[in-house]
Amino acid sequence: xxxxxxxxxxxxxxxxxxxxxxxxxxxxxxxxxxxxxxxxxxxxxxxxxxxxxxxxxxxxxxxxxxxxxxxxxxxxxxxxxxxxxxxxxxxxxxxxxxxxxxxxxxxxxxxxxxxxxxxxxxxxxxxxxxxxxxxxxxxxxxxxxxxxxxxxxxxxxxxxxxxxxxxxxxxxxxxxxx
Numbered sequence: 401x402x403x404x405x406x407x408x409x410x411x412x413x414x415x416x417x418x419x420x421x422x423x424x425x426x427x428x429x430x431x432x433x434x435x436x437x438x439x440x441x442x443x444x445x446x447x448x449x450x451x452x453x454x455x456x457x458x459x460x461x462x463x464x465x466x467x468x469x470x471x472x473x474x475x476x477x478x479x480x481x482x483x484x485x486x487x488x489x490x491x492x493x494x495x496x497x498x499x500x501x502x503x504x505x506x507x508x509x510x511x512x513x514x515x516x517x518x519x520x521x522x523x524x525x526x527x528x529x530x531x532x533x534x535x536x537x538x539x540x541x542x543x544x545x546x547x548x549x550x551x552x553x554x555x556x557x558x559x560x561x562x563x564x565x566x567x568x569x570x571x572x573x574x575x576x577x578x
Contacts, residue, residue, distance in 0.1 A: 402438070406447050409435045413454035428458035441570050452510040460513075467509050470523045478506055478530050486532055492548050493534070500545060501535040527556055527578045539564055546575050 413431060416424045432455045439448040457464040471478075482504030490502045507529050515526060523529075534545050542564060549555075559578035567573045 402442065403444075406435060406439050406442075406444065406451075410447065410450055410454065413451060413458070416454070416458050424458045428455040431455045432459075443570055443572070449508040449510070453508050456510045456513065463513060464509060467512055467523065471506065471509075471512075471529065482506075482530055482532065488552075489532065489534070489549070492552060493545060496544065496548065498541050498544055499537055500541070502532065503535075504530065504532045507531055527559060542575055546577060549577060 409431060412427060416427060419427070431451050436448045436451045436455070439445075439451060453464075486502045486504045490500070493500045493502065512523070512526065512529060515521065515528075516523065534542075536542050536545060556578045559576075561576040564573045564575060
């Protein structure tokens, strides 16, 4: 039932452009306050991100457009970087006989905006508008892949989080590095 409610909410958010200004703001605020955290708590990150981006577009249209434009200007570069990086990383992981699924993505808009606000940074000061995800079968493999990454690429100081040793409230476990 909750999955249906969350999907319905995304559908409603996609149609907000046809609503009045007050209704758009009310539905968007409700989405950020109730539905996105619920999706996060249920571990459905994709729905959470989509709801947050749609709500941000309704609540902060100028900031939303600014970030979308900045992302669009460099889309081809980001896609080529992700393709090249994932291919190189897959090869290095395979050489260590680790079973892994490597994929890349562009970070979602609200995540970028929040980081800019939290750290008081401009868009061009962000190091992580692109992300590569490596899914492995064990915690040992997770740390081994981190070792591969840090051995082959320079890491950025203070840009590392260990959510395996310190899981998030929703049970999410991973390692983040830049």
